[in-house]
Amino acid sequence: MIMKQIKECLDRYFNNSPPLKRKWQAITYRHHLCLYHYHHLILVYDLREKKSSHEYYEKPADLRGLKSALEYLDNKFNIKGVDFDVRDNSNWTGKFQSFDSAR
Numbered sequence: 001m002i003m004k005q006i007k008e009c010l011d012r013y014f015n016n017s018p019p020l021k022r023k024w025q026a027i028t029y030r031h032h033l034c035l036y037h038y039h040h041l042i043l044v045y046d047l048r049e050k051k052s053s054h055e056y057y058e059k060p061a062d063l064r065g066l067k068s069a070l071e072y073l074d075n076k077f078n079i080k081g082v083d084f085d086v087r088d089n090s091n092w093t094g095k096f097q098s099f100d101s102a103r
Contacts, residue, residue, distance in 0.1 A: 001072075002068050002069065002071055002072050002075075003065060003068040004066060005022065005023060005024050005065070006024060006072055007066040007068075007072060007084075008070065009022070009024040009025065009026050009035070010026055010035075010072050010073070010076075012026075012073050013026035013027075013028075013033065014076070015036050018097065022038060023035070023038060024037055024065060029044075031046065031048050032044050032045060032046055032047065032053065033045040033047055033073075035065075035066075035069050037062050037065055040056065040058060040062060041056060042053070042055070042056055042057060042065060042066050042069070043055055043056075043066055043069050043070070045069075045073055048100055050073075050077045055070075062067075072103055
């Protein structure tokens with residue numbers, strides 16, 4: 001069962017909403033999702049490989065949140081027919097391509 005706080009935190013992350021100043025916060029570092037509980041780094045999740053690259057817990061609340069976040073991410077990325085595309089803006093030119101043929 002996914003914790004309400006984790007669901008809210010990660011929903012905001014994937015909807016590109018700013019994190020709330022709450023117990024749980026998710027931010028992006030390069031192509032990794034970093035999940036914090038207060039000031040503890042609990043999870044580093046590689047969005048390209050779709051797997052955890054670092055997990056940490058000190059207290060039971062940390063462990064509950066970690067398990068909940070892993071369940072959320074597993075549900076998000078392992079839905080049949082749906083593939084999440086990591087936004088990689090390294091090739092961004094700052095120009096939009098026009099598809100209008102008659103101009």
